[in-house]
Amino acid sequence: MITYPRYLARQSEPQSLLIGLGNAGINIMDRLISQAGFPMESLAINTDQQSISNTLASKKISMGQMTTHGLGTGGDPEIGLDAAKESAGEIQRAIAGANIIFICAGLGGGTGSGAAPLLAEMAKQNGSLVIAVVTSPFSFEGRRRSQQAAASLRDITRFADAILHFENDRMSELIEPHAEVRETFAICDNLLFRSISSLNRIVTSTGPIPVSVPDMLTVLRHSDDSCLFGCGEANGENRGHHALESALRSPLLDRGRLLHDAGRLLVHISGPPSLSMEEVSEIMREISNNLSPSAMLNLGVSATHDHSSPLTVAIIGRCGAAKRTSVPAKVTPDLAALTQSQPTVPPASKPEQIEAPFFEMPVAHTAHPPEKAPAPKVLQPLLPLDPVTRGRFDKIEPTIVEGQDLDVPTFLRMKLKK
Amino acid sequence: MAREKIHVGLEIGTTKVCAVVAECRRDGEVRLLGVGESPSRGVRKGEIVDFQNASNCVHDALSDAEERSDHEIKSVWLAVTGSHIESSNHRRSVTIEGGGEITEKEIEDIASKDKEVSLPKDNDILHSILQQYYVDGREGVIDPIGIGGSKLEADYHIIHGVVNRIQSTIRCVRKIGIDVEDVVVNSVASAHTILDDQKKASGVVVIDIGGGVTDYIVYENGAVRQSGVIAIGGDHITNDLCIGLRIPITRAEKLKIEEGSAILENLSGTEKITLKNDTGFSGKEIDRSMLNLIIHSRLHELFGILRNRIQEVVPIHLLGSGIILTGGCSLIKGVREVAESVFEVPVHFAHAQSITGPTSAFDNPQLSTCIGLVKYAHAVDADAPQESFLNRFISSITRKLHLI
Numbered sequence: 001m002i003t004y005p006r007y008l009a010r011q012s013e014p015q016s017l018l019i020g021l022g023n024a025g026i027n028i029m030d031r032l033i034s035q036a037g038f039p040m041e042s043l044a045i046n047t048d049q050q051s052i053s054n055t056l057a058s059k060k061i062s063m064g065q066m067t068t069h070g071l072g073t074g075g076d077p078e079i080g081l082d083a084a085k086e087s088a089g090e091i092q093r094a095i096a097g098a099n100i101i102f103i104c105a106g107l108g109g110g111t112g113s114g115a116a117p118l119l120a121e122m123a124k125q126n127g128s129l130v131i132a133v134v135t136s137p138f139s140f141e142g143r144r145r146s147q148q149a150a151a152s153l154r155d156i157t158r159f160a161d162a163i164l165h166f167e168n169d170r171m172s173e174l175i176e177p178h179a180e181v182r183e184t185f186a187i188c189d190n191l192l193f194r195s196i197s198s199l200n201r202i203v204t205s206t207g208p209i210p211v212s213v214p215d216m217l218t219v220l221r222h223s224d225d226s227c228l229f230g231c232g233e234a235n236g237e238n239r240g241h242h243a244l245e246s247a248l249r250s251p252l253l254d255r256g257r258l259l260h261d262a263g264r265l266l267v268h269i270s271g272p273p274s275l276s277m278e279e280v281s282e283i284m285r286e287i288s289n290n291l292s293p294s295a296m297l298n299l300g301v302s303a304t305h306d307h308s309s310p311l312t313v314a315i316i317g318r319c320g321a322a323k324r325t326s327v328p329a330k331v332t333p334d335l336a337a338l339t340q341s342q343p344t345v346p347p348a349s350k351p352e353q354i355e356a357p358f359f360e361m362p363v364a365h366t367a368h369p370p371e372k373a374p375a376p377k378v379l380q381p382l383l384p385l386d387p388v389t390r391g392r393f394d395k396i397e398p399t400i401v402e403g404q405d406l407d408v409p410t411f412l413r414m415k416l417k418k
Numbered sequence: 419m420a421r422e423k424i425h426v427g428l429e430i431g432t433t434k435v436c437a438v439v440a441e442c443r444r445d446g447e448v449r450l451l452g453v454g455e456s457p458s459r460g461v462r463k464g465e466i467v468d469f470q471n472a473s474n475c476v477h478d479a480l481s482d483a484e485e486r487s488d489h490e491i492k493s494v495w496l497a498v499t500g501s502h503i504e505s506s507n508h509r510r511s512v513t514i515e516g517g518g519e520i521t522e523k524e525i526e527d528i529a530s531k532d533k534e535v536s537l538p539k540d541n542d543i544l545h546s547i548l549q550q551y552y553v554d555g556r557e558g559v560i561d562p563i564g565i566g567g568s569k570l571e572a573d574y575h576i577i578h579g580v581v582n583r584i585q586s587t588i589r590c591v592r593k594i595g596i597d598v599e600d601v602v603v604n605s606v607a608s609a610h611t612i613l614d615d616q617k618k619a620s621g622v623v624v625i626d627i628g629g630g631v632t633d634y635i636v637y638e639n640g641a642v643r644q645s646g647v648i649a650i651g652g653d654h655i656t657n658d659l660c661i662g663l664r665i666p667i668t669r670a671e672k673l674k675i676e677e678g679s680a681i682l683e684n685l686s687g688t689e690k691i692t693l694k695n696d697t698g699f700s701g702k703e704i705d706r707s708m709l710n711l712i713i714h715s716r717l718h719e720l721f722g723i724l725r726n727r728i729q730e731v732v733p734i735h736l737l738g739s740g741i742i743l744t745g746g747c748s749l750i751k752g753v754r755e756v757a758e759s760v761f762e763v764p765v766h767f768a769h770a771q772s773i774t775g776p777t778s779a780f781d782n783p784q785l786s787t788c789i790g791l792v793k794y795a796h797a798v799d800a801d802a803p804q805e806s807f808l809n810r811f812i813s814s815i816t817r818k819l820h821l822i
Contacts, residue, residue, distance in 0.1 A: 409658035
């Protein structure tokens, strides 16, 4: 049985604090703060004096004045760590009193990778619930940065209660190949922003069906590399379906494919007062259709008082494959490699198959499908749950019966179920 | 000489707009005068998405029909469909005042209780169809007038839809200066063409698979038990082929019509279909097995959904007259075999009942809704006392729809 620190039960009004660490972290934080009505306290921590002075955060710490002279770390995590050690006292004072701390950082550089583990440790010692939201660098940024990110992530895992880890490589799949660089980073930031705000919404919202912090932690605990996350929002007609569709499109869900592997899933639906039970059940039906039958599902529903707010669906999950948490460092790289390599090699990318139909199934085999491959892979990609496959029905109201989008060709959906 | 009345039925389908002009005689005979058709544009899943285009198509079809029938069309009976159309069964009751004999007043009272049915707020009733009466709990009363009792109950089948969406179809016709007499749900119209009383009594399902949607209606013991619309039709098959075989949508449509088949048995597995090159399409060879499998999967699934829905209200094997298929998609080869394997009861194709005129139209399942509209109109005209009030009521609803 998992026990939870008493503060979670004692405190009725959670005090959340968002820490932006390093340039990337601060960028994301600024984006969050600039949203109207953002409810959290914010704290910017950086070694680079300039970025500190521009941030919107209410509290700022320019750490490691002695170590870096306010000029940044130059990409060296050692310096980042030293700087954090130097300013440990200041940081400690700043985080005291917060009981939920979001640490937002881009790993791979100096400040983020170096200071994040120490920050997580301090936050933990402070008795807070620590949720780390981190990105790892693009592979084209070089091996060194990837290694620094991986090492740092490993250390953070030891202290953080929950980690949402976004791989920039995967996120860039969302983006068109010709997108501008600025746009690419903006989209990545935006995903992080959405994840933090939905986590915060989940923790703080009260609604007809609230999600307790322990519920969320069970889903996120030790979720390291195989964390599943998707968030989507929509307005207007059919908003439930569209919100879910865009949530599934999240790269961390691998376009919905990874839902099959989810062992535990937390779904949070929030919306304007007009949010109807039918919309909730429609969304849940669609999700459970894609889930494995053994998966645990937690549902949270909340309604805001704002009539103009969109309907939001957030999906947070953890892969079902039970992993030995005692040696996470050994397991994660393999999984990381697996998850990373799969999406880049989608099933149709074999050159000779490009012209072939989506699937080839000899008629004689329909009654009893071909023998299963000898070694079933955990993350064997299925056909993508891509909205593109709706073809000419893309723009019009979907036909949803028994939770299935029937505009997607039947044969594709049948294939998906296998 | 009996007074003869000419009715026009208009269906704005997803594939084509079709208008039927027919003469209804007093003796019950309906004589077809002409059929006008126009390929449909701007309609998806049975509903108008491009108003201007759809309106033009309606105009084309109506002028075609005018030309062929030599009759000036002033008003039409309009078929409506779409995924928003739903149905439910309701029971209502009235207490019998005074002497305990049921009179027409009680019948009217019970029929006017439509207002009490709770519907979603955007919806309104399209049809309110009587299923049966109960007198003091005794069921199966067909004509309760004159029977004594203290409580009269009745089961009604209510078909309702979203007012705005129905109105947009009506507006499309009125825009070109044609009046709409009434709107009739597709499945109700089709049933009028296809079913006779004997079939309705023994139990039957009519499945009308059109271009954009599939309408169905279930009769048992002479009364409508269930009806509905599933927004799946021939367009979906075309779309499946387009995606599955990677061919352009126009070519997929042609392939479906020319070669489409849902038969999986006795296929060699190697048979190829050669698509000739066309403007913008550089020819291709396609596996027959692949083509059939895609169509089969879609139809199999569609029938599966229908089976589940029908089975909610009545066991399918108790339907004595089985399943009747109509609509453009029932022309696909092998559709009957797929339906039989799913429903496990005999499956037939529709034949229009008791109608005379140019013969080519009778057996064309694409026209069953339109002809049904005319027959429906004819039935409304006919002096059936217990129906006339109902229809008066329906048309009052329709008028309301027009006025809003």
